Amino acid sequence: MTAPSHIRAASAVASAGAAPAGTAASALPPPATMRAGAEPGFTRHMRTTGTPRHGRLRAAPVGQAATAAPEGDPRRIGKRMTSLGAGLQVVAALLFIAQAALIARAVGAIADGAGAEAMLIPAGLVLAVGAVRAYLDMLGARLCYRAARGALTALRAKTVAALAARSPLDPERPAAGAAASALAEQAEAVVPYLSRFQPARMKSSVVPLVLLAAVLCFSWAAALVLLVALPLIPLFMALIGMRAQAASERQLAQMGDMNGFLLDRLRGLATIRSLGAVDLTTGRLRDAAQSLRDRTMVVLRIAFLSSTVLELFSALGVALVAVYVGFHLLGAMDFGTWGGPLSLAEGLFILVLAPAYFEPMRELAAVWHDRASGEAAFTALEKLAAPGLPLPGADRVTCEPAAGGFAPEVTLSDVSFRHVSGTEPFAAFSLTVQPGERVALLGPSGVGKSTLLAIMAGLVPVATGEVRIGGTPLNAETAADLRAGMAWIGQSPRFFAGSLRANVALGRPDVGPEAVDEALTFAMLDEVTGGRTGAAMGEDGAGLSGGEALRLAVARAAADPRAQLVLADEPTAHLDTQTADDMTEALLTLAIGRTLIVSTHDPVLASRMDRVIRLEARA
Ligand SMILES: Nc1ncnc2c1ncn2[C@@H]1O[C@H](COP(=O)(O)OP(=O)(O)OP(=O)(O)O)[C@@H](O)[C@H]1O
Numbered sequence: 305m306t307a308p309s310h311i312r313a314a315s316a317v318a319s320a321g322a323a324p325a326g327t328a329a330s331a332l333p334p335p336a337t338m339r340a341g342a343e344p345g346f347t348r349h350m351r352t353t354g355t356p357r358h359g360r361l362r363a364a365p366v367g368q369a370a371t372a373a374p375e376g377d378p379r380r381i382g383k384r385m386t387s388l389g390a391g392l393q394v395v396a397a398l399l400f401i402a403q404a405a406l407i408a409r410a411v412g413a414i415a416d417g418a419g420a421e422a423m424l425i426p427a428g429l430v431l432a433v434g435a436v437r438a439y440l441d442m443l444g445a446r447l448c449y450r451a452a453r454g455a456l457t458a459l460r461a462k463t464v465a466a467l468a469a470r471s472p473l474d475p476e477r478p479a480a481g482a483a484a485s486a487l488a489e490q491a492e493a494v495v496p497y498l499s500r501f502q503p504a505r506m507k508s509s510v511v512p513l514v515l516l517a518a519v520l521c522f523s524w525a526a527a528l529v530l531l532v533a534l535p536l537i538p539l540f541m542a543l544i545g546m547r548a549q550a551a552s553e554r555q556l557a558q559m560g561d562m563n564g565f566l567l568d569r570l571r572g573l574a575t576i577r578s579l580g581a582v583d584l585t586t587g588r589l590r591d592a593a594q595s596l597r598d599r600t601m602v603v604l605r606i607a608f609l610s611s612t613v614l615e616l617f618s619a620l621g622v623a624l625v626a627v628y629v630g631f632h633l634l635g636a637m638d639f640g641t642w643g644g645p646l647s648l649a650e651g652l653f654i655l656v657l658a659p660a661y662f663e664p665m666r667e668l669a670a671v672w673h674d675r676a677s678g679e680a681a682f683t684a685l686e687k688l689a690a691p692g693l694p695l696p697g698a699d700r701v702t703c704e705p706a707a708g709g710f711a712p713e714v715t716l717s718d719v720s721f722r723h724v725s726g727t728e729p730f731a732a733f734s735l736t737v738q739p740g741e742r743v744a745l746l747g748p749s750g751v752g753k754s755t756l757l758a759i760m761a762g763l764v765p766v767a768t769g770e771v772r773i774g775g776t777p778l779n780a781e782t783a784a785d786l787r788a789g790m791a792w793i794g795q796s797p798r799f800f801a802g803s804l805r806a807n808v809a810l811g812r813p814d815v816g817p818e819a820v821d822e823a824l825t826f827a828m829l830d831e832v833t834g835g836r837t838g839a840a841m842g843e844d845g846a847g848l849s850g851g852e853a854l855r856l857a858v859a860r861a862a863a864d865p866r867a868q869l870v871l872a873d874e875p876t877a878h879l880d881t882q883t884a885d886d887m888t889e890a891l892l893t894l895a896i897g898r899t900l901i902v903s904t905h906d907p908v909l910a911s912r913m914d915r916v917i918r919l920e921a922r923a
Pocket residue numbers: 472473474475723724725727729747748749750751752753754755756874903905
């Protein structure tokens with residue numbers, strides 16, 4: 305195996321003391337946070353911008369993303385951000401009062417004997433106010449949507465920053481799939497919640513009150529009818545909603561049962577056939593489907609009932625107001641006004657306002673389901689953003705490796721560490737690895753080899769003692785810079801769907817095509833895809849053997865001239881003898897001009913290192 309030119313040059317660079325450029329990266333145990341370039345593309349991008357990926361981006365600091373998001377309760381922040389747009393929509397709805405007044409006055413004037421030309425100016429004004437209303441409504445909706453998207457982006461950035469600030473050794477760190485699903489899909493429910501539900505809620509709490517006040521100016525009786533009719537709607541809808549929820553839960557349970565039944569029978573299809581039980585199974589499946597259909601119909605019936613209740617009460621309210629106004633104008637009901645009887649224009653004004661009074665409640669009912677999914681999304685994101693075991697230096701920007709561009713010395717002095725689970729694999733552990741030395745940590749499973757490597761990589765804070773890399777103490781302030789000078793080769797490297805080349809380059813700006821080519825040749829990967837290194841590879845390395853996956857991890861490290869400390873966790877585990885030998889050779893070549901620390905059970909690999917440190921299980 306021939307080292308890439310920059311590896312061969314590394315010793316010379318080291319002795320000259322020049323700082324090489326580039327970004328270190330490698331495969332990872334779960335060091336998704338070890339450095340930006342080593343993260344799966346989506347996570348890295350989300351960490352930098354909080355939006356789905358479109359094109360390559362220079363990694364921005366995690367801390368920046370975090371500070372870009374305003375502090376405080378995200379629901380309240382979101383509501384504040386959408387309040388201007390919602391306010392405009394409220395103003396647009398209130399302008400209907402002006403339209404109603406213009407229509408009522410014009411009709412009143414015609415009834416009083418004015419000519420049809422008396423309609424012209426009010427009609428023009430009604431149209432003009434209508435246009436203003438439409439514009440304000442559109443502007444408000446647009447502002448709300450933009451603000452909601454902005455709030456979601458900030459919330460995502462904050463959540464991703466919080467996730468990235470958790471140590472990969474934190475056993476309570478949310479699973480990647482669940483986190484991605486909550487961030488990418490479920491979080492979207494925040495947008496309709498903020499852009500539709502919040503304005504509808506604001507409208508329903510302001511507009512009916514103002515319209516009621518407008519009606520009250522002319523008739524307390526009509527206002528009383530409206531006042532009584534409105535609260536009945538949410539009351540009955542809540543009662544129906546409770547039944548709907550119970551019915552829907554029963555339907556979901558039934559669906560789950562049927563899915564389970566179907567999956568189970570599909571798995572056992574061969575057995576069912578061999579036992580001649582196909583007809584029986586089909587019959588049971590048909591019964592289950594029928595039962596699900598019945599339950600679905602119950603849910604639908606209740607859903608329709610709820611909209612019927614809404615329409616019923618609003619229609620009743622409008623009808624009662626119409627009856628009152630009609631009989632009042634006919635002189636059959638001479639009460640309910642402030643002094644004299646209502647004029648035709650006043651009566652008409654009340655009549656036109658009555659349906660508009662119920663409109664906001666209708667809108668709120670239409671977007672009510674946005675509330676539940678939006679609240680669920682906020683809760684899911686809050687859960688993701690919960691603090692855990694911290695990753696030292698997660699909030700720092702990594703620009704330059706702190707190791708100074710040459711193989712660093714690694715010192716651990718009286719280091720102790722306790723896992724969240726309470727396991728304390730070692731206590732007061734001390735070790736010094738000389739610059740450029742190749743060291744094997746050898747010991748039985750569970751003795752703490754991987755934990756030691758993670759401590760050296762600054763992936764967890766130590767309980768007591770001190771770690772120094774190249775003389776610099778490893779702590780929250782220095783960890784990010786020190787990690788920039790490291791490469792990690794883990795037992796199960798992570799890959800994302802894309803080409804082999806892209807998986808080596810990892811979007812690192814200073815890893816150019818030539819470095820990628822050299823690294824691929826170095827790791828003997830250029831032959832894997834028949835020379836088609838640009839061909840797509842499946843997610844999580846599908847299409848690569850275990851040994852090839854490890855070689856890809858070596859190529860990632862080799863492509864990065866800044867990685868002066870290589871930490872390899874069980875690099876030959878589960879490999880056949882030949883592949884393990886190849887891997888050992890690759891590591892030794894990679895280690896030229898670098899410090900290499902390997903955790904292993906493999907005595908052959910250990911024997912090829914300069915020094916073996918045997919770790920004993922604690923009594
Ligand atoms: N993330 C974690 N959370 C809680 N406990 C952990 C975690 N990782 C490891 N441990 C525990 O710490 C101890 C040391 O584990 P570690 O993985 O460091 O050992 P190891 O020597 O590398 O083992 P192996 O050779 O099997 O990889 C074990 O008892 C393990 O159960």
